[in-house]
Amino acid sequence: MLVAQRKKESDNILYIGVDLGTSRSxxxxxxxxxxxxxxxxxxxxxxxxxxxxxxxIVFGEACLKHRLALDVFRPLAAxxxxxxxxxxxxxxxTLVKHLISMAKPEPxxxxxxxxxxxxxxxxxxxxxxxxxxxxVADACLIVSEPFTIAYGLEMLFNTLVxxxxxxxxxLCIMHxxxxxxxxxxTLVQAGDFIDQQLFEMLTERYxxxxxxxxxVQRWKEEHAFVRVDGSPQxxxxxxxxxxxxxxxxxxxxxxxxACSAILPFLREELRTLIASFxxxxxxxxxxxxxxxxxxxxxxxxxxxxxxxxADLGGGHVSTVEDPLYAGADGALAIARDTPADDWDxxxxx
Amino acid sequence: MSAEASRxxxxxxxxxxxxVQNNMQPSRVVPRARGREAAEAHAHPAAAPPAxxxxxxxxxxxxxxxxxxxxxxxxxxxxxxxxxxxxxxxLALTRQSxxxxxxxxxxxxxxxxxTAEDWDALxxxxxxxxxAPRHDTGVDATQAERALAFLSGKKRMSLSELFHLRVNRxxxxxxxxxxxxxxxxxxxxxxxxxxxxxxxxxxxxRIAAELRLQVFLTRDxxxxxxxxxxxxxxxxxxxxxxxxxxxxxxxxxxxRGVETFLLGFPTTKEAEATAARENAVGEGxxxxxxxxxxxxxxTLKQEESYTFASGIHDHLYAGMNGLHGGILRDLGIKRAxxxxxxxxKMPSVLTEVSYLNDPAEELRLADDSYRNRIADLVFEGVxxxxxxRT
Ligand SMILES: Nc1ncnc2c1ncn2[C@@H]1O[C@H](COP(=O)(O)OP(=O)(O)OP(=O)(O)O)[C@@H](O)[C@H]1O
Ligand SMILES: [Mg+2]
Ligand SMILES: [Zn+2]
Numbered sequence: 093m094l095v096a097q098r099k100k101e102s103d104n105i106l107y108i109g110v111d112l113g114t115s116r117s118x119x120x121x122x123x124x125x126x127x128x129x130x131x132x133x134x135x136x137x138x139x140x141x142x143x144x145x146x147x148x149i150v151f152g153e154a155c156l157k158h159r160l161a162l163d164v165f166r167p168l169a170a171x172x173x174x175x176x177x178x179x180x181x182x183x184x185x186t187l188v189k190h191l192i193s194m195a196k197p198e199p200x201x202x203x204x205x206x207x208x209x210x211x212x213x214x215x216x217x218x219x220x221x222x223x224x225x226x227x228v229a230d231a232c233l234i235v236s237e238p239f240t241i242a243y244g245l246e247m248l249f250n251t252l253v254x255x256x257x258x259x260x261x262x263l264c265i266m267h268x269x270x271x272x273x274x275x276x277x278t279l280v281q282a283g284d285f286i287d288q289q290l291f292e293m294l295t296e297r298y299x300x301x302x303x304x305x306x307x308v309q310r311w312k313e314e315h316a317f318v319r320v321d322g323s324p325q326x327x328x329x330x331x332x333x334x335x336x337x338x339x340x341x342x343x344x345x346x347x348x349x350a351c352s353a354i355l356p357f358l359r360e361e362l363r364t365l366i367a368s369f370x371x372x373x374x375x376x377x378x379x380x381x382x383x384x385x386x387x388x389x390x391x392x393x394x395x396x397x398x399x400x401x402a403d404l405g406g407g408h409v410s411t412v413e414d415p416l417y418a419g420a421d422g423a424l425a426i427a428r429d430t431p432a433d434d435w436d437x438x439x440x441x
Numbered sequence: 442m443s444a445e446a447s448r449x450x451x452x453x454x455x456x457x458x459x460x461v462q463n464n465m466q467p468s469r470v471v472p473r474a475r476g477r478e479a480a481e482a483h484a485h486p487a488a489a490p491p492a493x494x495x496x497x498x499x500x501x502x503x504x505x506x507x508x509x510x511x512x513x514x515x516x517x518x519x520x521x522x523x524x525x526x527x528x529x530x531x532l533a534l535t536r537q538s539x540x541x542x543x544x545x546x547x548x549x550x551x552x553x554x555x556t557a558e559d560w561d562a563l564x565x566x567x568x569x570x571x572x573a574p575r576h577d578t579g580v581d582a583t584q585a586e587r588a589l590a591f592l593s594g595k596k597r598m599s600l601s602e603l604f605h606l607r608v609n610r611x612x613x614x615x616x617x618x619x620x621x622x623x624x625x626x627x628x629x630x631x632x633x634x635x636x637x638x639x640x641x642x643x644x645x646x647r648i649a650a651e652l653r654l655q656v657f658l659t660r661d662x663x664x665x666x667x668x669x670x671x672x673x674x675x676x677x678x679x680x681x682x683x684x685x686x687x688x689x690x691x692x693x694x695x696x697r698g699v700e701t702f703l704l705g706f707p708t709t710k711e712a713e714a715t716a717a718r719e720n721a722v723g724e725g726x727x728x729x730x731x732x733x734x735x736x737x738x739x740t741l742k743q744e745e746s747y748t749f750a751s752g753i754h755d756h757l758y759a760g761m762n763g764l765h766g767g768i769l770r771d772l773g774i775k776r777a778x779x780x781x782x783x784x785x786k787m788p789s790v791l792t793e794v795s796y797l798n799d800p801a802e803e804l805r806l807a808d809d810s811y812r813n814r815i816a817d818l819v820f821e822g823v824x825x826x827x828x829x830r831t
Contacts, residue, residue, distance in 0.1 A: 233464050248452055268452055270459045274669070368668065370616070371702060371793060372624050372633075372690050426460070429453055434461045 108195045108205040108229070109423030110188075111240065112221070114168050114259030115283065116386070117187070120420035121195035122428065128416055129191065130155070133183040134162030151190050156306065168259075181220060188224035203229040204435050206423040208240040211262055211276040231438040235426060237419060238264030239271055241384045244422025245412065250373050251380040252365055254358070255419070256387025258283040261358060265365050265377070277365060281357045283387050286312060290343075290350035298341055301332040311343060317391040318351045320399065351390050359400055366404065378407030384418045608682055608827045610655040611648060612675040615641035616687040616791075619665025624690035626803040633688040633797065634663065636806055640794065641686050643816035644823070651820075652827055672784035682749060683789035684823070688806075689796040697799055698770035699761050701754040701792040703746040745788035750774045752829070753792055753822030760818035761795070794819060 107122040118128040129152035136142035136150075141161035155164045165183035188207070197203045205225055209218060218234050225232040238253040242264065247253070251266040261279040264271050291308045294301070315328045328344045362381070369377050378401055383394060394409045401407030412418040615637040617623030623633025638660070645656045657678060659671045675683045689700065754774050762769040794815050797803055805811045 233460060235460055243453075243456070246449065248449070248456065268456075270456055270463065274667070370623070371687060371791065375692060426457065430457050430461065434457070438461065438464060 104200060105202045105204060106195065106197045107424060107427035108192060108197075108203060109240070109420045109425070109427055110191050110205060110207045111237070111417075111419030111423060112168055112188070112191075112207060112209055113257055113419075114166070115257065116416070117168070117191055118417050118420035119191050119194050120417055120424045122424065123195065125195045126417060126420070127194045128420075129153075129194065131168045131187060132156070132164055132166055133187050133190075134158065134164040137161055137163055149186060151187065184220060185224040185227075188221055189228045192225065192228045197228075202231075204427055204430070204438075205229040205232045206240070206427040206430070207232060207234050208237045208419045208423045209234050210260065211236040211238065211264065211271075211273075211278060231435050233426065233430065233438060235423065236264075236271060236276065238262045238276065238384075239266075240420075240422035240426065241382070241412065241418045242266045242422070244418060244425050245382065247380060247382060250369065250376040251382060252362070252377055254362070254381065254383050254385075254388075256282060256354075256383060256385040256390075258386065261354065261361075261385075261387070263361055263365055265368065267369070267373075274368070275365075277361050279354075279357050279361055281354045283312075286316070286350050286354060286387075289353045290346055293346040293350060294341075294343060297346060298332065298334075301334050301339070301341060303332050307332075312347065312350070313386075313389075315343075315347055316351050316387075316389065317348060318355065318393055318396050319348050320392045320395045351393075354387075355396065358397070362397070363404070375405065378404060381407060381409040382412060383409060384412040384415055386415055388412065388415050608654060608830050610657070610678060610680045611682040611684065611823070612657045612659060612678060612680040613641045613644055613648075614659040614671050614675075614683065614685040616685055618660050618663055621665060624688060624797050626797045626800075626806070628800045629803050629807055631797065631803055631806055633690075636688050636795070636812060637686045638663070639809060639812040640816040640819070643813050644686075644820055647817070647820045648823060652824060654827065669784055672786075672789070675789075676784065676786050680787055682823075682826075683785045683787055684749075684753070684819075685789070685791040686819070687791060687793045689793035690798045691796055692798075694798050696770065697765065697768065697796060697802065698772045699754070699758050699792070699794060699796075700772035701750045701757070701774045701790060703743070703750050703774065703776055703790055742786075742788055746790055747774070748829075749788050749826050750790045750792075752826035753790060753819055756822035756825060757792065757794060757815075757818045760821070761815070764814070792819065 105122075109120045111118045113131055115131055116128050117131045118126075120126050132152055132155035134150040134155040136145055136148070141158075142148065145158060145161060150158060150162055155162055163179075165180060167180055167184035167187055192203070192205060195203075207221055207225060209221055213221075213236075221234060222232060238255045241255060242248060242251060242253045245251075248266050249268050253262075253264045253266065255262040255264075259280070259282060261282045263277045263279070265275045267275070269275075287305065287309050290312060291305055294303065294308065311328075311330050315330075317325065319325065325344065325348070327342055328347055329340050329342055331338045332341045333339065366374055366377055381397065381401075383397075387393075388411050394411050398407060398409045401409070414421070615634070617632075617634035617637065619634075621634065623637070625632055641658055642661070645658055648654055648656045657674070657680070659674050660666050671685070672683065689698075691697075751774060758769070758771050762771070795802060795806060797806070
């Protein structure tokens, strides 16, 4: 049980944990709100679109639905805020504010937010997040992302966290300290990379089939798997229109290959990080590998990684219960555990 | 159990206070700023002469390259005009001592640098030219023949035999230190970092006095030192050997033994087959050539690490087992991936000389004279290796 849960929360404070993701962002708050949103921001293209949508701005899933009427931004692509244009920055700022507002603070409540940002985020990015949050919250603490997950799971010692997201896989080792740069590693081969691979493979195999990137991602999310020795695999058949007529296509092999495309990168990085522990601790670290993020739901991945650790002397890989909220829940735990004096000090920043 | 819980409470409080601290000083928020690039830039002092180019990778590369080059010449299937294209044929196979060596050698024991600045100064000095220009005939025929025999796999010989490597300088790394205590004894709460330091100091003194080598400690006090920094120091000094001293803690409480590690992922049959295929010498291209040199470097480092490890391990195990009435397990020499060994350019070994999970052993380790006896066993191993190289 978390220290903070024993702390009384009757004071008029709302603690919020936010997980900023490339594809999805999640919010978890002390008033019980738990929500997620696709990390998309859309502005109506013109006055007509605006009238039709009856809104000045659109967030999340709705951006996909109305994408023809919108200029859509994915402001957190590649794990960090894109800073190419003012519009990108504006989109990031608006999204952060929107996420905090999803926690529904009441008037008069002090809002204290912990925001999990990618380990790679630059000072500039963090400043941007800080500014955006300060418009809607009283104080904020920015924490690097996989750390929030480790904190939430109370795995602070000799643990290796692997957060498999859309834009990046973030690996982080925990040895009882706030992770430094050398304790963290980011791979750009993650969910989006699998989608691309799968899209290309299917385009090659079924040239006349008509499908979109969104469809490909959906198939992946429904069926993703990697082959583990000895396990039988059912065929994966999806319906794809050919010349307008729905037709069954076997995508088993392509899906397996696309999902496996991240494995060599992941394996290499995992081994390097394990190696960074001292001999006395390596055994324990291998027993404490945790997978989080949307990509941790790829079937067989956990088993594959575990089998792969066999030649290092074996290991145990587990998966977080709630990949969607592990980061936001961890951020909330940090928010609650941060002493009131510290929040006061952060307030004045 | 409740002690455990309160300890984790303390830990969380400390973590949060660090997080808050980081956020209060926005300039320190960026892990990147003190990240790899920063460290790397630091690792190559600007004072290093840029002109040295590829030779800067060390005399071993030069020496190997010369031999490989000679192979291409003698082998009469040279796809390269001359070996000098690579700038290697004019490199001698012997290692010339840098100015530092001359100076330090005059005192029986080289003083270990005390501060980070000292280390930097030393490494700048040590980074001076170590490759002597060779007389014009290039690589001689016998060396080339031996290289050919080696490369074609006809003759089994170790690369060090091939190169007549000598040990001049050794870096000893007392594991852990400062903020990082290493493992902790169960009853007396002895700290690994203190034990390794005593052992390393004794080892240094004996090596300097009796083997007349230059010895450096990565740390000579209770300071914190990152794993990469340890090998960086050894590399900066162009040391010939790197030895990291640790104390084990077996999770299985009743286990007692010593084990020694060298860097490397345990090899599988498959990996071996691939390596064999890759190592086969055929028609060369420039890329193959570079790859070949790299592989030979790696092979050399691995072979020497293994020989070094066996020297240490055999003496250590025999001696420790004797001291324990024959009950110790010989956990042997293992390959394992360790960052502390990974960056080292020289043969490097990590040895777990004792263990803190056993209260009886902890009691022995409380006594400096026991630590010294362990150091003496390791010393015999070092002596064995060094004397085999002269
Ligand atoms: N069941 C599933 N199987 C495989 N992949 C999935 C599944 N569900 C979601 N994903 C993928 O997980 C990714 C999203 O995960 P997550 O929400 O953790 O990422 P993110 O936090 O937005 O990204 P990042 O961490 O890179 O910023 C997407 O690529 C998505 O397609
Ligand atoms: Mg994420
Ligand atoms: Zn150790």
